[in-house]
Amino acid sequence: MSDPAYNFAYLDEQTKRMIRRAILKGIAIPGYQVPFASREMPMPYGWGTGGVQVSAACLVPEDTMKVIDQGADDTTNAVSIRKFFENTAGVATTEKTREATVIQTRHRIPEEPLTEDQILVYQVPIPEPLRFLEPRETETRKMHALEEYGLMHVKLYEDIAQHGNIATAYAYPVQVEGRYVMDPSPIPKFDNPKLEMAAIQLFGAGREQRIYAIPPYSKVVSLDFEDYPFEASKADHPCDLCGAEHTYLDEVIIDDAGGRMFVCSDTDYCGERQADGHRGRLSPKLEAAQ
């Protein structure tokens, strides 16, 4: 049950109306960053204040919420945001991707394909894809208005000139519906093809005071060149716990001698595969004894 000292989902109604209007504008103009009056939240910037505000504006009492941090349900950020909404909105929470209606994520898209009945809320640190190329907001606004994205292609070209390939591995820029170039938040570029999905995707940047969105089934193209096409790369290993060869992997150092293992970054997906009997290189050999 939610704490009666708080309004439903923490924020006051006037704030939620303002955020909701920004979300609707974002959906109407896919990929465009809508300014909004971001509030102080009871957590520091960088811990998902934008995502939390967007989630708070979207939640209904009947929702089941899942929160992931880099794919994991059990890290500090995910646990504390989940608790925050348990306390202030009284919504049910889950770690199962399939059971969730609202999923707030920090830097991953779940491996399990999302459905039309789900909403994916991203936490975004720097919403402006052109910010590191042009620090002035007045100029980047103009560049978006004029659809002037040559600078971004120069950056990717310089990657190729210096490294032989496009070295950008996360926050890989995309163009939404052939118009706005957008930062998909720091998801690995492995996740970029999944940005075309059935669920509504909402992006909230609290410190930078921007909300943007991708409606379902929108065309989302990762920027590339004909001779250097976009490639959704991952570590070239199977998961050491569930054996999956098609998932995004974390590299974990396991001893002082340089030993390492690769495990699925999506803990729910990995756990479900293990429960189904899939085994990896370092899985405990429990069944063998029986």
Place this chain on the structure above:
Amino acid sequence: MPQDTLTGGFTEAPQQSARAFRSLMNALARPGTIEEITGGTGPAPLSAAAATTLLTLCDGEMPIHLAGGHDTDAIRQWIAFHIGAPICARNQAMFAVGTWQALTPITDFPIGTPEYPDRSTTLIVEMDTLSNTGATLTGPGILTTAQLSLPETAAFQQNRLLFPMGVDCYFTAGTRIAALPRSTKVEAH
């Protein structure tokens, strides 16, 4: 002050506005989808869907334009009591309510600027009925195509040419609501 000025607002604002917003968001994110939206009722001819939409999205910061037969004392007082939004002319409106006939020509409404295309009007078009027949819709939020009984097509095709600027439309009938964001391409059936 007539009694219905004081009634018709949300009785449980946080929960009711949250559910209403989800209907509004689903409708806009999937153009052509018809959603149920309830919680508020205003004086006639304001439909329950339009009244709930205003209660969910508007406040003192959002100037509303009342078009044609919707510009009545009863509706003005209802908005003043429940929402507190200023009533304004077409060219200052952030929201506008009326029948399609009263709202046209829609070119009078703010469409935003190239830098800030979000500074545009949202139209709430009161309809007699809504159905998934008529004009064919394609674009963001639509897997293949969708159909919606739009009052006309030419005005929406013109509006689409302004993208990313332009107005967004909600269509309301009773407690049902559908939407047509500026991003949707419309073809006559």
